[in-house]
Amino acid sequence: NAGVTQTPKFRILKIGQSMTLQCTQDMNHNYMYWYRQDPGMGLKLIYYSVGAGITDKGEVPNGYNVSRSTTEDFPLRLELAAPSQTSVYFCASRTGTEYEQYFGPGTRLTVT
């Protein structure tokens, strides 16, 4: 199993541009999450999904959108990139019976 994979690893965006961060897991996990990690801080939850077709807001959802059309994929969309969205983004997943989350390697995004 590859676990949780994320693409791209790095990206630089100009203010106002849009992009999609990809996340895929091959563990058949129902639950998937997107977090951001700002320098010197812990992770904060952006959005999560409890299954295909179901998404919900986390702690810091403004400026982002998600969709969950399949169990495997959970893309995160930035529509109008702002410097405040410069961060490292992590995708995670878990089964329905265990609470520990398994994380992808992260995407470092810089908005200038």
Next chain:
Amino acid sequence: AQTVTQSQPEMSVQEAETVTLSCTYDTSESDYYLFWYKQPPSRQMILVIRQEAYKQQNATENRFSVNFQKAAKSFSLKISDSQLGDAAMYFCAYRSGDFGNEKLTFGTGTRLTIIP
């Protein structure tokens, strides 16, 4: 709202020695889960150990163990026989036992340096 506090931004330990990382949390819930995650320079978040609040016995995973003091709301991580590969950021995290609450609250982390 739950909060997680890691009061030690940085710690260092001699290789083969033992080190303890502190974590305290604030909650009004009685059912919850606590985790320690390791983040090496590769950025990958790796689960080190977890503790269910309803369990009195402290969790242990090889060289890693916790001291869970529920009344004091304290959840420290002890690393025995420290190895160079243990160098990383360590994050303490809290999860509600409420099935519908998916939020995982993280502390700000402790950077652990291993001295050869």
